[in-house]
Amino acid sequence: MASEMEKADALLHTFSTASALSSLALGMFCFVADRVQQATFIQQNDWLRALSDSATHCVIGMWSWAIVIGLRKRSDFCEVALAGFFASVIDLDHFFLAGSVSLKAATNLQRRPPLHCSTLIPVVALTLKFLMQLLRLKDSWCFLPWMLFISWTSHHVRDGIRHGLWICPFGKTAPLPYWLYVAVTASLPSVCSLIMYLTGTRQLMTTKHGIHIDV
Structure with missing residues (x-):
């Protein structure tokens, strides 16, 4: 059980100035990255367009998780890299649905691929949490x-x-308004960080594994 001091520390870092500035910078990155991808040489090349889109997803995922945990140890960079992997790898379901490794086939589907169903996100997250509790991995x-x-x-x-x-x-x-996309992306790490504090997850990350959260 985390001490009151540890709880207060976790809450303080959740609403720190660094966290707010990082979130603001993330929103600015979204805007700049999308403008860069409108460049003619990118739009005229299918592979460049796909790779730049995937890279943007990856960076947003990495940046978001970095806001949540901070970057103080080498292992933190591994976590951030894993978050970027999660954020970009789901686009592989385009190829799965197309039944082909052809980029043209993967980007011209008649329907959206399975991992792009937003209902799956809470279902998979809660299922994973349940399995971790079942296997006694809930702390680590x-x-x-x-x-x-x-x-x-x-x-x-x-x-x-x-x-x-x-x-x-x-x-x-x-389609979502562009301003809503930027606002949600920029605020998501802080909102989740607050919920993690309320559910005790942040304290576990701090006390069990020495992850000093500084966001």
Whole structure:
């Protein structure tokens, strides 16, 4: 059980100036990255367009998780890299649905691939949390469901500005306003960090594994 001092420390870092500035910078990155991707030489090359889009998803996922945990130890960079992997790897379901490694086939699907169903995000995160408790991994890997939730949500919200959110089984929403995408992406790490504090996850990360959260 975390001490009152540790709880206060976790809450303080959740609302720190560094966290606010990092979130603001993340929102600015979203805007700049999307403008860069509108460059003619990128838009005219299918592979460049796909790779730049995937790289942006990856950086947003990494940046978001870095805001949550801070970067103080070498192992923190491994976590951040894993978050970036989660944020970008789900686009592989395009190739799975296409049944081909052809980029043209993967980007010209008649329907959206399975991992782009936003309903899956809380389902997978909660299932993962349950399995971790069942296997008694809830302390050492307590961050994993949250990392997956943040990484996948940032991906879906960014895709939502073009295609809307696919909420199974209710259908999809209208495309998200651009300002909403930037606002949600920038605020998501802090909101999740607050919920992690309220559920005790941040204290576990601090006391069990020496992760000194400085965001």
